[in-house]
Amino acid sequence: MSEKLSLKIEARHDALSDITAAVEDLGQRENWGADLVFKVNLALEEMGLNIMDYGLDGGELEIELTSNTDALTIEITDNGRPFDPLNDAPEHDVTSELEDRAVGGLGIHLTRTVMDEMSYRRENGRNHLTMVARRD
Numbered sequence: 001m002s003e004k005l006s007l008k009i010e011a012r013h014d015a016l017s018d019i020t021a022a023v024e025d026l027g028q029r030e031n032w033g034a035d036l037v038f039k040v041n042l043a044l045e046e047m048g049l050n051i052m053d054y055g056l057d058g059g060e061l062e063i064e065l066t067s068n069t070d071a072l073t074i075e076i077t078d079n080g081r082p083f084d085p086l087n088d089a090p091e092h093d094v095t096s097e098l099e100d101r102a103v104g105g106l107g108i109h110l111t112r113t114v115m116d117e118m119s120y121r122r123e124n125g126r127n128h129l130t131m132v133a134r135r136d
Contacts, residue, residue: 039114046107055080084120
């Protein structure tokens with residue numbers, strides 16, 4: 001089992017449902033468990049929203065998913081402002097009371113929690129965020 005899915009979507013919130021549908025279809029074809037489908041959709045939604053809301057002024061996101069027997073690799077590419085979510089985002093406070101926490105940053109924290117590996121690079125004027133989820 002090894003399959004690749006490439007998507008180009010406009011940087012609009014309503015396009016996220018297209019990503020979700022494509023992930024669920026790939027997950028069904030590749031026999032992913034419900035946990036993996038959930039993790040992938042969560043990561044793509046959170047990172048997609050961050051890119052759309054803070055990195056891009058319109059334009060497109062390119063998403064490539066590569067599913068093989070032991071892991072799923074996701075790469076999101078965009079031509080927005082440089083932003084490394086692993087080093088540029090402040091650590092989210094998960095210990096304080098909810099009303100005492102700063103707004104923002106939880107999506108990156110959640111994504112880092114559910115993904116097994118994450119890396120970022122800026123190359124040729126484009127952001128490349130790579131995430132890996134191991135298959136159980």
